[in-house]
Amino acid sequence: MISNEIKNKLQAVVGPEYVLDAEIDCFGYSYDSSFIPLSPNNIPDLVVRPATTVQVAGVMALANNYGIPVTPRGTASGRTGGSIPLAGGISLSLERMANVVEFDEKNMMITVEAGMRTIDVYNFCAAKGLFYPPDPASWKYSTIGGNVGENAGGMRAVKYGVTSNYVMGLEVVLADGTILNTGGKAIKNVTGYNLTQLFTGSEGTLGIITKILMRLIPMPKARNTLQLMFPSIEGACDTIHQMLQSGVVPASAELMDKTSIQAVARHRKLDIDPAIEACVIIEIDGDDNEDLEKQAQQIAAIARRFEVKEVHIAGTLKESEEIWAIRRGLSSAIGAMAPNRFGEDISVPRDAFPAVVRQIRKISEKYKFTIAVYGHAGDGNIHPSVLCDMSKPEDAERIHHAIDEIFAAALAVGGTLSGEHGIGITKRSYLEKALGQAGVNTLKAIKQALDPKGILNPGKIWENKV
Ligand SMILES: Cc1cc2nc3c(=O)[nH]c(=O)nc-3n(C[C@H](O)[C@H](O)[C@H](O)COP(=O)(O)OP(=O)(O)OC[C@H]3O[C@@H](n4cnc5c(N)ncnc54)[C@H](O)[C@@H]3O)c2cc1C
Known part of the structure; x- marks a missing residue:
């Protein structure tokens, strides 16, 4: 609980209307876009919305003085629970500082x-x-x-x-x-x-x-998009490797497996050949349309070597946008497939991508969970989404074993727990496996030096007070 005296002091720093304490307001700052269930324990005592750096400094000086936990927050689109105020205290929203x-x-x-x-x-x-x-x-x-x-x-x-x-x-x-x-x-x-x-x-x-x-x-002067459909994941991954080795470096190379493709097809009412196992979306950019055409033809020729079934080179901006809409809508399409979803974010050396995807399929069969796999194949960042129903005791019991094995598969090939979503709450317990004791101790020393009272985002990266 934060006393009225401290609340008044915070109001003096940011203005009374920017310190929220109504239950409904505080509830709105208790969750993010991770797959962590709602909990009354995660509701902050206050939401504070500063407008300037000096105000942020004033809030932190008070929080430090009184030992109040502070959880910084952007717009809570994080996937690992980073902006959830696990220890109550202040949810510090930066949204007003947008200039x-x-x-x-x-x-x-x-x-x-x-x-x-x-x-x-x-x-x-x-x-x-x-x-x-x-x-x-x-x-x-x-x-x-x-x-x-x-x-x-x-x-x-x-x-x-x-x-x-x-x-x-x-x-x-x-x-x-x-x-x-x-x-x-x-x-x-x-x-x-x-x-x-x-x-x-x-x-x-x-x-x-x-x-x-x-x-x-x-700004690149010209851009275009290609959509390639493959009968195998291996063909898709080999095409991406070969393309990068040949010197054609696309801006993006995104891969979706069959489960992901089917999720989008259902969601967007698309008719997709059931023999398709992998879809690759590539964005190329360059100096002019001639340059783009050359790159597109080089990529198409490489894809044909790996038995691509369909090559679609967008002819207009609208067609490009339609292709990208499929990728951008993927997350919600997969989310609609099951009551619960655990989305991970492993990152592996590029050449290990197909082997790790195969390993994830085995994990899916072993634990009988549908796992949709998509990701930024061009840089080895894989997002396996494990679909389950946590109201079923057998799912709740097995899900963590499946996730343990996914992380183990990434670490075994020299990969990491996270390519872009961070550790947050969801991956804290795997940190030592990934970094080793010396790595963890070094990070702890940094945390202790910069936040000796442990008020900054407690419970994130670190399970216990450092
Ligand atoms: C549909 C969907 C798609 C996504 N796609 C991608 C993707 O392609 N690539 C990707 O990397 N991520 C992706 N994300 C994850 C997420 O959008 C990113 O992690 C993003 O950077 C979070 O920004 P945010 O403003 O929402 O931060 P929040 O979720 O509010 O916070 C994220 C973390 O940063 C900290 N933080 C926020 N602001 C500050 C600050 N000013 N100072 C210090 N710490 C701060 C928070 O405490 C928290 O730990 C996706 C999420 C969703 C829901």
Whole structure:
């Protein structure tokens, strides 16, 4: 419980209307887009909605003084429970901080506040002829602060990398309210430890990110989309490898297995050949239509070597958008297939992709769960979605074994627990297996140094107080 005295002090910092304590308001901040069930234990005592860095610093100084847990929150599209206030306390919403601070055309950089939506950052830059490439499928509603918090990826990671590849500097409010600036506009910078990258992907456990300086690149002049349908997963994966080795680097190369294709087909009333086992969606970009046509024909020729059944090269922007709508609608189509779903986010070396997909099929047969597999095949990031009904005791009993085996399959080939969704609550217990004791101890030392009272996002990454 937060006393009235502290509540009054918080109101003095951000304004009375931006401290919410009504039960219904607080309930709205108790869950995110992970698959973690609702719980009254996760309802924050207060929701605080600052509008400036100075206000964030004031809130943190009070929280630190009184030992109140603070859970930073963008728009709660996170998949691992990162913005769920497990320990009550304050849910700190960054949504009001959504402005462009500076657009620096000459240096091709932009500084934005953390609560700006990802798509608004993209659109702002695009209107100026520059390109901010990271495009998580959730970009219409995720915030850029949440993207930095999770080091979000997206479809275009194959060619353009992930959020951390664009973050040049940060303004961060530390646990005690100190305002820290990291990095800067200098392209080369080895002055001390790389704090910018340390905070990127730290899931709100080390500080509150308030401003982000990002580099931009020139907007590609032309883009097109291809949809390839294969009778085998292997053919699809081999096509992607061969394409990358041949020097054709697409912006995106997304793969869906048969279960995923059927989910979308049902959802969107599409008629898909039942012999199709894998669909690959590829985005290419380049200087002009001639360049795109050359790339498209090279990819089609490689796909034919691996027995592709259908090659569809979009002829218009509308056709491209229709193809991408299939991929962007996939998550909800799969979600509609069963009462519960556990979506994972393993990442493996690219050459291990088909073997791990095969292993996941075996896990599906062993535990009798439907597992839809899709992902960013071009960069080895697989999203297996295990479908189940947790109201059935036999499902609740077996689901964790199936998930353990999926993580084990990724780690066995040198992969990771998460490619882009982070550890949050859902993967905490696997951390030591993935990083080893020395790795875990090093991370703990960092957490202790930056958050000695353990008030920043308790229960995330770490199960117990560090
Ligand atoms: C349908 C769907 C598709 C998705 N597709 C992708 C995808 O393609 N790629 C991908 O990477 N992710 C994807 N995601 C996951 C999610 O959108 C990303 O993790 C996103 O970065 C979260 O942004 P958010 O603003 O919603 O953050 P939240 O969910 O609110 O927070 C995420 C984490 O960041 C912390 N955080 C938020 N803001 C700050 C801040 N200002 N300072 C410090 N910490 C902060 C939170 O405490 C939490 O730990 C998808 C999610 C959905 C629902």
